[in-house]
Amino acid sequence: MTENIRKIKLGIIGGTGFEDADLLSNYEKKKVHTPYGATSDLVVTGTIDGVDLAAISRHGESHTLIPGNVNFRANIWAMKDLGVTHIIGTTACGSLREDIKPGDLVFVDQFIDRSYKREQTFYEGTLTCHITMAEPFCFNLRKLFMNGAKKMKVPFHEKGTMVSIEGPRFSTKAESHLFRQWGCDVVNMTIVPECILAREVGIHYASIAMVTDYDCWKERDGGLSVDEIMATIEKNTSSGEKLIFDVLKHIKSWDDCGCDVAYQYAML
Numbered sequence: 340m341t342e343n344i345r346k347i348k349l350g351i352i353g354g355t356g357f358e359d360a361d362l363l364s365n366y367e368k369k370k371v372h373t374p375y376g377a378t379s380d381l382v383v384t385g386t387i388d389g390v391d392l393a394a395i396s397r398h399g400e401s402h403t404l405i406p407g408n409v410n411f412r413a414n415i416w417a418m419k420d421l422g423v424t425h426i427i428g429t430t431a432c433g434s435l436r437e438d439i440k441p442g443d444l445v446f447v448d449q450f451i452d453r454s455y456k457r458e459q460t461f462y463e464g465t466l467t468c469h470i471t472m473a474e475p476f477c478f479n480l481r482k483l484f485m486n487g488a489k490k491m492k493v494p495f496h497e498k499g500t501m502v503s504i505e506g507p508r509f510s511t512k513a514e515s516h517l518f519r520q521w522g523c524d525v526v527n528m529t530i531v532p533e534c535i536l537a538r539e540v541g542i543h544y545a546s547i548a549m550v551t552d553y554d555c556w557k558e559r560d561g562g563l564s565v566d567e568i569m570a571t572i573e574k575n576t577s578s579g580e581k582l583i584f585d586v587l588k589h590i591k592s593w594d595d596c597g598c599d600v601a602y603q604y605a606m607l
């Protein structure tokens with residue numbers, strides 16, 4: 340194990356496949372107390388390939404939390420408290436482009452925020468933090484995703500703009516067409532404010548967005564069955580997990596992306 344690896348702690352937020360005690364050495368499932376209340380679920384911690392990791396199931400143990408009710412601040416605070424340096428957020432999403440197909444992975448590089456009732460900052464007291472969001476996702480993590488996906492021969496898109504909607508309802512056709520006109524590529528309900536809060540505490544963050552279906556802009560013959568959507572989600576989850584295992588082998592500390600220090604230049 341190199342000195343570099345020892346400093347790393349990888350956080351995973353999503354429908355995690357890391358609940359299995361057999362996957363991790365030093366497996367623990369624990370409650371982390373935060374000033375913002377409870378995390379979505381107990382936090383699983385352990386080690387894989389010499390890399391420490393912490394995982395939180397975003398929507399809670401039986402998927403009981405709708406996107407707007409996820410306690411994003413508690414989840415990110417717990418990650419910081421546990422010493423997490425990098426977070427991979429996994430998310431299902433809908434496609435707004437013909438060439439972004441169900442089953443593809445998208446390593447988004449931009450977002451448009453259409454959420455409207457979420458706490459988006461840790462700084463609401465005497466300090467104001469005008470954090471830069473010009474490049475919201477860690478490009479080093481995204482590069483690792485691309486390298487891994489190439490090796491795995493999984494269809495992927497190097498970049499894309501995610502529109503993050505409030506939910507839990509899906510978009511209307513009018514909204515879906517509008518998002519396409521805005522240049523959005525995929526749509527989900529959770530990337531905001533997760534990536535913003537991670538940056539406010541100096542954690543590198545990037546997302547593996549897994550396409551489950553086309554959003555409602557696309558006219559379908561007969562529509563997709565629940566079985567078809569579930570089959571895509573299962574396939575996506577397994578490619579997302581495999582990709583995370585590949586990232587674990589290659590992750591290291593880096594300082595050229597600036598994610599870890601951005602908040603230091605943002606204080607008023």
Ligand SMILES: [Zn+2]
Pocket residue numbers: 476477478479480543544596597598599
């Ligand atoms: Zn970074």
